[in-house]
Amino acid sequence: MDAALNPVSDIPQRDPATVMRLARLGSFHQSRMSFMRILTRRMKREGWTFSGPVFEIDANGVGHAVYCAHTPDRIYSLIAFAHDLPAEKRSDRVIAEAWDSTFTLFDGVPTEADIDRLRANIPLQEAGRVTESELSVSRANRSVRLWNYMVSCLAKGQQPDPTEVAKVGYLMRTTAVYGSGKLGAADREVIATRPECAAPFQIEMLSVFLTRTYVRDLMQHMANLKGGKRAVTLAPQTARSMGIGNSTGLGMAPFIVNHPMLFNNWIAAREEAIARVRNLAAASAKEVALFVGLLARSVHSAAQWRSDHPIQTAKLQELRQDMAALSAHVAQAELLSDRPWSRLYKWAVSNLGIDAQECLASLMLEPYGDLVDDLADTMAHTQTNTFRINGAMRVARLIGILEDAYGWALDIDWDAKEHCARAWYVSAEKLEPRLGERFEEPIAPFEQPLAPGRDAAALHAALTGWAPDDAIAAFLLTHPEHRHTVRRAQIVAHAPYAEIRDNTISADLLPIDMLRCKLSFFGATHFDPRSDRWVRICMFGNAPYPEDLQSDDADFWPYPTDSVATS
């Protein structure tokens, strides 16, 4: 970079060797760069309107509904199919074959013929086929206890207790939202040039946003049918507190390893935002006040966050203590001058755990939308030339890259059991990614290339004996088994956040760290691990509904106000 544009005194982006450790990635929090917030800001800014032209659902809760989002240029329609699911068939696992509701996001407004075609396919999910007119396919199951409780309350003419509602936080949770060409849907490339699709996962987020409205309406519909004249409408404040749950399994973990450029662009956007804010010489009283207010709401959010998982319980305890310490520090700290945000961040690094450090890193971006929101459009992967291997690269240069980006991996004894205890594989049964025990199950022959550190160490060793000036093309001719690793190394040379700099097959790997990192970029809050490898979250909780987007705050909604009681 030009020295004049980047004076020595500038605070650089954080070191990838610090950022890309699993413990830190597994402590990420949502931020202004999160995909849900990018979407809600755009919807408000562009004045999107919404309509619900079809709601044909019978007393058994069976039928379909259509919700349309009107952007300045086009219409997207969520088509929801409602089903009467027997309790024994309700499972969040990807191996399920029936769901309470199934969905597709349609490009345009569907005709009757489209709906008939989709009725024969969408309820089948993976067993169905869709076309280029469909942009996503998803499904959701009820939180049965809360659903029954709320329908029953409203039917009897009573408002549900917000405390009971807050214990779950959603009426339905999605168990998969497929986009990007899955099951025959349109590839991302088909929509990538649309401005509203410039940031990643905007179609999937829109689908979930509309699903939340459908779920609220369906629950009210069932309460009305049950209660007749006695039924009352759910209090808007309670409805607002509710999001859509999501159960995320192992499948998301390989995603971030399999898409190194995309992953880099997410992390790099947030790191650049953090660096920009840390470089501010001063802050205004108004900016500080906004930060302090959202910090208080973050403290409240951490108090509301529930999990029974021992790892998360311990992390939450530390986070709550640290947030209290951060609040106390902020109350007496001078935050107006002398690079206040960098000073505050450095204080946090010295005094707080990783979880609170990352919470702060996200929080201090909040007053600076004008400074950082443009980075949202850098988060997609558009640099298609990065896939090509540079065969003209010399061996010495590749060794240098390996020692820089994978230095952490080169001294590990990769034959030691504890360092390679796990293996990622795809099961023949449902074609889902799984993580197994290499020394206890016959899975090693089926291992997926999801241990870049181990593979980089092997490549480094294989390069011994090659002359520094030899071209990589010649090396690869006799060593095609290292080709995928050479590609990754050449990517990370230009995209420093492309690679997790940690062991993804060690005995103590926690896949939930990878899941949380990805989900934090979606904008998820209140991660609730259900084991070391699947996690529940809530999406769009406290967000405005479509009809409130223009009148309400469409930006800071992830930070709950204290209107909902905690227990």
Added chain:
Amino acid sequence: MSYSLNEIEAVAKRAARGGGLSWGISEEAGKAVRWLTSHGLPAGEALAGLLTQNDAITTDKTAPCALDGDWHASDGALCPLGSGAALNDCAERLAAGTGIAMRDVSYPLLVVPFAAWAALHIAAQVAVSWGGLRVVTDGNGLFISNPDDALLVTKAPQLSCAQVTTATGALSQPQSRGEVSPSAWAALNNFAQRTYAPATEASRRLGAGAGASDND
């Protein structure tokens, strides 16, 4: 049947891996089949044919012995994927005006996407020629002179690749969907199946991490 290009790429990559190719070459095989099917060419069929033909042959037998002179395999025909990857790795030679010639190439159509990526890299049109046929690409678009049966041959005795100095006419542009015949799709899936671990009780119980109840 019509598939999304992502579906085609995914199954082709897995099939190549199932057919014994390295992960890196398999990634490129996926993108190669995607590229060709987006131009309406039967690349799924070609990959299925190649994997079937080379099923019992290790890749060291089908890779170029060296990158000097005419490229040839140590014993038998060149694999178009390994050779294509090496061609793309050596794209600078094309920019320097040096052509690359190969002898005995299986399913030569599969070399074309690698030439396309080389063309993108050197920002020039590149031509691949075999059996009286000439295929020109600028990386995205494609022009085929006299498309005939030679396009789909299972082996080309000679294949050459060089930068094009006089620009070719209109190139056809890629489409957003691809077609793969049911038999080729089934064959590719059979190869892909080899990459999947047979389910065991332990993997069902532990592998995906079911722990707490998910029906509440």
